[in-house]
Amino acid sequence: MTMQISSKLPHVGTNIFTIMSQMAMQHNAINLSQGFPSFATPEPLRELVYHYMNEGFNQYPPMMGIPKLRQQLAAKTAQLYGRTVSPDNEITICTGASEGLFSAISAVVSAGDEVILFDPAFDCYQPIVELNGGRAVHIPLTSPDYRFDWQQLRDTITPKTRLIILNSPHNPTGTTLSATDLDTLAEIIRDSNILILSDEVYEHIIFDGQTHQSILCHAELAERALVISSFGKTYHATGWKIGYCIAPPALTTEFRRIHQFVTFSVMTPMQYALADFLEQSPEYYLNLSAFYQQKRDTFCYLLEESRFKFTPTQGTFFQLLDYSNITDQSDVEYARYLTREVGVASIPISVFYEQLPQEHVLRFCFAKDDATLQKAARRLCEI
Ligand SMILES: Cc1ncc(COP(=O)(O)O)c(C=O)c1O
Structure with missing residues (x-):
């Protein structure tokens, strides 16, 4: 057979x-x-990794990430985006943004749900939606300016829409969300149960005097959002595969339910090193x-x-x-x-x-x- x-x-x-x-x-x-x-x-960051490895920080860290790294991320979020998040129940360290995206989508998408993506969409979004029984619904960004078309979003939302996936700055078009975009989005989904997944791995690579408009800057949207970022892009360390998810407590609980079985925890010495480096060298990002x-x-x-x-x-x-x-x-x-x-x-x-x-x-x-x-x-x- x-x-x-x-x-x-x-x-x-x-x-x-x-x-x-x-x-x-x-x-x-x-x-x-x-x-x-x-x-x-950066050499000081590498030195910190060697230091922690040599000092014996090589066993499983906590499932949600070491406290100091989560505290540093909470401080950075307050400073840059004006949002107070709890390191204990709103931040989770994950295995790159990739695992963050996988765990986030798996945490909130069920069979029959529709998930709206903006094309060109990063390649892993749709397969993860489908693995969870969801259906990806696409809205194209078109040349020359590749802006998000909010009217098209309004027209695409149905009672089955569960999640909208955003990526800003956007790979590959470089499109960025403005504060007005966020207000419009908030107004569109205000009376629905739709959640936002915001992929912000390029948050520190934005040009011509713009400031990154994280979903975390927008109090109303942040209440229903999972925000994913990655240390890989920021510290020229894509091979380390360390990222994080920031989400309100109820969403973080669901995120961690999946995260703990996908990877459980993330490399210990890198977490200690990144926590110190965030504290010592904010000028880097x-x-x-x-x-x-x-x-x-x-x-x-x-x-x-x-x-x-x-x-x-x-x-x-x-x-x-x-x-x-x-x-x-x-x-x-x-x-x-x-x-x-x-x-x-x-x-x-x-x-x-x-x-x-x-x-x-x-x-x-x-x-x-x-x-x-x-x-x-x-x-x-x-x-
Ligand atoms: C838009 C976007 N999201 C997520 C990722 C994955 O990030 P990581 O390497 O931290 O898993 C990438 C990497 O290229 C990306 O461009």
Whole structure:
């Protein structure tokens, strides 16, 4: 008898980041596809990790994270976003934003629920919704400005809508939510039971003098929101996979019910190190936007003479480039071509849309040293 295995995610293949990174390696291309920085994790932070490992902080920490890290995050939340949250029952440390998203969606989505996503949507949202028996309903963000369309949200909400997933600054478009956006959203969902999941992993990478409008800044929305962030993007430490979830007590209780069985707890020495570093060096995250704005400006300046069209991104470390002046190939084909023939790997953004967008746009990660950006831009300008 042949064993029958019915897939729970039959439409899911290898994700695009793995495919493009593998292609970049195979063709020795400059890898501007996957979103990871080429900068060193700050040395004092690494020293703190060594210190705590050597001092024997290597056993299971508490399921919700060590107290000092949660206290530091509560202090930071009060200072930056003006919201008082309890370290004891509103903050949970998790295994990267990825686990936070998994546990959050699993905690609140049940069979038959609808979950509204804005496309291009980060790749894990929909599969997690589906694993929980929910149905993803998509609203596209479209060029040139990729703004959230609140009227379309109003029209998309049904009695089955359980959750709206937001991401600001938005990967890959760089779109950011404004205070007015938050007021409009609050007004739309005021008389419903709809919850918000806000993915804010790029909270410290926002440009041109904007301040990040966390859902936590908005008292009414924060009462019904799970906010997810990650230390990976902020401390050039994406491989550590440490993030956190901030949510009101009743939602945190549900979040922890799932979190404890997904991962239970998160690497001990890193938590101690991050707690100290948050306390000692707040300037690190406060200066991160300026650091990345310079990278964005360098990359955009280098591409001025190219045939790509673009608007400098408003946040994240991704720049979209429109290649419609060059070819009408699909973005998947053109991304492969660029990797193979030009030696620069990128991400085709159509894979993050339910409906193929009309645009011809690729995403490039500029979290790289200037020499790499120069080399990549030189190749792109030769097209
Ligand atoms: C929008 C968004 N959410 C979540 C994640 C996952 O973060 P982590 O590596 O902390 O799991 C990423 C990583 O690229 C991301 O871009």
